[in-house]
Amino acid sequence: MAGFVLRRMLLVLPSLFGLLVVTFLLIRTIPADPAVALAGDNATPAQIAAIRESYGLDQPLPVQFLRYLRGVARLDFGESQYSGRPVALDIAQRLPATLELTFAALVIAIGLGIPLGVVAAMHHNRWPDFLLRIGSVAGIAVAAFWLAIMLQMLFAMKLGWLPLRGQLSAGLTPPAGPTGFLLTDCLLAGRFDLFLDAARHLVLPAVTLSLGGLATITRFTRAGVLDTLQKDFVTYERAVGFPRGRLIWVYVLRNSVVATVTQIGLLFGGLMAGAVVVESIYDWPGIGSYTVQAILTADSKVMLAVTLLIGLIYAAVNILTDVVHALIDPRLRESR
Amino acid sequence: MAVPVLAVEGLRLAIRGDEGEARILDHVSFSVAQGEILGIVGESGCGKSTLIRAILGILPRGARIGAGEIRFEGENLLAFSEAELDRTVRGSRISFIPQDPYLALNPLFTVGAQLLESMRRHLPGTPREHREQLTKILRRVQLPDAELALDRYPHQFSGGQRQRLLIAAALACRPKLVIADEPTTALDVTTQQQILVLLRELVDDMGLSMLFVTHDLGVVAELCDRVGVIYAGQSVENGPARHLLRAPMHPYTAALLACHPDRSDDFVGIPGSVPSPLRAPPGCRFAPRCAQAQPACTLRDPALRNAAPGHAVDCILYDAQDGGR
Ligand SMILES: Nc1ncnc2c1ncn2[C@@H]1O[C@H](COP(=O)(O)OP(=O)(O)O)[C@@H](O)[C@H]1O
Numbered sequence A: 001m002a003g004f005v006l007r008r009m010l011l012v013l014p015s016l017f018g019l020l021v022v023t024f025l026l027i028r029t030i031p032a033d034p035a036v037a038l039a040g041d042n043a044t045p046a047q048i049a050a051i052r053e054s055y056g057l058d059q060p061l062p063v064q065f066l067r068y069l070r071g072v073a074r075l076d077f078g079e080s081q082y083s084g085r086p087v088a089l090d091i092a093q094r095l096p097a098t099l100e101l102t103f104a105a106l107v108i109a110i111g112l113g114i115p116l117g118v119v120a121a122m123h124h125n126r127w128p129d130f131l132l133r134i135g136s137v138a139g140i141a142v143a144a145f146w147l148a149i150m151l152q153m154l155f156a157m158k159l160g161w162l163p164l165r166g167q168l169s170a171g172l173t174p175p176a177g178p179t180g181f182l183l184t185d186c187l188l189a190g191r192f193d194l195f196l197d198a199a200r201h202l203v204l205p206a207v208t209l210s211l212g213g214l215a216t217i218t219r220f221t222r223a224g225v226l227d228t229l230q231k232d233f234v235t236y237e238r239a240v241g242f243p244r245g246r247l248i249w250v251y252v253l254r255n256s257v258v259a260t261v262t263q264i265g266l267l268f269g270g271l272m273a274g275a276v277v278v279e280s281i282y283d284w285p286g287i288g289s290y291t292v293q294a295i296l297t298a299d300s301k302v303m304l305a306v307t308l309l310i311g312l313i314y315a316a317v318n319i320l321t322d323v324v325h326a327l328i329d330p331r332l333r334e335s336r
Numbered sequence B: 001m002a003v004p005v006l007a008v009e010g011l012r013l014a015i016r017g018d019e020g021e022a023r024i025l026d027h028v029s030f031s032v033a034q035g036e037i038l039g040i041v042g043e044s045g046c047g048k049s050t051l052i053r054a055i056l057g058i059l060p061r062g063a064r065i066g067a068g069e070i071r072f073e074g075e076n077l078l079a080f081s082e083a084e085l086d087r088t089v090r091g092s093r094i095s096f097i098p099q100d101p102y103l104a105l106n107p108l109f110t111v112g113a114q115l116l117e118s119m120r121r122h123l124p125g126t127p128r129e130h131r132e133q134l135t136k137i138l139r140r141v142q143l144p145d146a147e148l149a150l151d152r153y154p155h156q157f158s159g160g161q162r163q164r165l166l167i168a169a170a171l172a173c174r175p176k177l178v179i180a181d182e183p184t185t186a187l188d189v190t191t192q193q194q195i196l197v198l199l200r201e202l203v204d205d206m207g208l209s210m211l212f213v214t215h216d217l218g219v220v221a222e223l224c225d226r227v228g229v230i231y232a233g234q235s236v237e238n239g240p241a242r243h244l245l246r247a248p249m250h251p252y253t254a255a256l257l258a259c260h261p262d263r264s265d266d267f268v269g270i271p272g273s274v275p276s277p278l279r280a281p282p283g284c285r286f287a288p289r290c291a292q293a294q295p296a297c298t299l300r301d302p303a304l305r306n307a308a309p310g311h312a313v314d315c316i317l318y319d320a321q322d323g324g325r
């Protein structure tokens, strides 16, 4: 299994390298002359030349690329125009909030989507199936920003059950570490009051973000289970009296989630895009809202760093998807 | 006479689907006595697998049993609830050997995990004891490396080995009756031969009874004590294998024998084709293809009548013999 993971990792290296090349070329080519762009409107030719030299823009392209690689390897992306702090530091501070949010959304989507998909398949073409099918079409069709506002109006403003926005109520100070993940840190610090407050803040954004994924996972699980139920081995397992519950939830389900797992991997793209919207509406201090700021202020260094980060997350999710597939199916473990 | 292990009587079954009602079984009758192998023969699509599913109570959605009885050890299986069947019949008193060993094992679980599942449910003893019992039976069915087999996955075995695994599983729960659905069809000829020999030995050694479904008369001749012939969901002839194969009574059985490649050099087919159960002809379903058909054939209600001791046939040609009914 370790060898399998290693091979998968080697396989994504070319894609990551490609990402670095493309991003480098974009930086180099979008502004016709980066030095002129960097120097600003009223720069003298001497100032432009100085900038060209100090940024190494007078060097041949391969040398510049190596310098770029060195910068990326050191996580040196320069300073954000907006916050005036190193981009890497901003990201490190904001990433945990986004990871916590996407993780919660994913747990909701998987934890509900898979059982609902199984239930729909077990009641194929009867009312639970119809309801879930309508629900999942609606779940995919509905716009996240609209849903977010509806949920805010109902649960935060009308009923007052949950907070409207933010990660923690005003006046509360989050614990100072050690992981940067708010919920984890609250627990580690033994601050259950803070934990509860943070968890309540997480509910609406996580539910909003999970909905599209929940619908997709339900649909793919349903289709997978329906497909598996046609298999000869299910007939055999019924014929020799496998306990009904184990038959469905163990023997059938494991055969039905291959496509679902692929979808969950692909969902990550949707979750990242969704996080931009959801974080902005709920004022969630993560990468999504940070990216929106960067785009609005044309902060190219931040955009570069975020692009590379998303690429890296994609690669990691890809490896993880393959590993999960191999854990599910023994034939994949040996054939490669 | 002793109560037969399994007796099916006048079974009628239809499946309602998108295209209407498919009348798949129409008056199927036979019985399996203690210690004997009954062969059920019929062309593909004549309802053999559906018959097995009816006995085991695992019919597809939309299936309805319209008439008839299925008695197992004197009990009416049709009156059993799903839970009772699971607890006291499927995988315990009746075991099952499926048609295609390549498809019948779950590819994602070790052989041990799945074969022990049914034992754990139906047999007393610890998981360790179950493993030991199963390994012992695996040796008995001549599976190589029986000790290691349980921790391996289905794809690591050949077709013949997989069928041995499934046979071992069928025997492990010490059943009264083994139902086998064309267990050798998916295998090559040599392996097929070995499996048949093994099955005969096991039935004789363990005093089992077996319902052996096949489309192959050659297999019947080799393995079975008695035979039931089915055409398009109707029982047409039941009798001792030796008699029935040597002197078939029903025109369909005769035609089937005549076109068996082992029997004749010049291959004669039966003209026409098997009717779809959606559009089954009235009366005797073989009549449209029968050389000896009479107008009255389409008016007969299907019913087996004894034509010789232990030999029953459902055909207008033999109705006169006992005066008809
Ligand atoms: N679920 C089902 N719905 C409708 N028709 C079916 C279904 N299963 C089987 N049949 C039909 O029943 C007939 C008998 O099928 P089957 O029992 O599998 O035959 P055999 O095992 O003898 O080849 C076939 O015509 C088949 O198309």
Ligand SMILES: [Mg+2]
Binding pocket: B048, B049, B050, B099, B181
């Ligand atoms: Mg069949």
